[in-house]
Amino acid sequence: EAQVTQNPRYLITVTGKKLTVTCSQNMNHEYMSWYRQDPGLGLRQIYYSMNVEVTDKGDVPEGYKVSRKEKRNFPLILESPSPNQTSLYFCASSPHVVRTGPYNEQFFGPGTRLTVL
């Protein structure tokens, strides 16, 4: 089954304790991204990756890191989480994206609900 998986699905942690949320897709997609979703603000992109070893900032990258060492995996790292990073996080993937061409839809994971105390 084609899917995007995220782990963990739920996480409660404390301020300053480093954490990693994993994301994996089995569709051989080149483009992967991370979003956070907050009430009243909608989905906002944190980071995206066009391919292995190619990552770039989205709209709200502060306080986050990512890496893309393998095509299927795109972990999100919070090195020193703070309470304002409490949110619902989604990983998404998409087939090859061409800057000058039409864009493809994204396939989203099930979400990770993070609470930072």
Added chain:
Amino acid sequence: EDQVTQSPEALRLQEGESSSLNCSYTVSGLRGLFWYRQDPGKGPEFLFTLYSAGEEKEKERLKATLTKKESFLHITAPKPEDSATYLCAVRSGGSYIPTFGRGTSLIVHP
């Protein structure tokens, strides 16, 4: 800066009562307008992509249309299982970062 405004924020319908959701957008060179459905506690699920004004796409009770300034998601004879939040997103030329609207929460009562 790309902007997406969805209206209404919330919509309550009786089963069978057709209606439309609106997505107004401002972009520099539209490269795609996307509609997603999101159930509570789940990730958005792709519904449609529209690329140019005049384009229409249909899926079961849903029909999406696009003009140069807005898109509509028409829901014909909705059922309770159509209850969800519907998200609209756009991508503009030269940008890899999509802009999402805040969504319309639809509740269909039996």
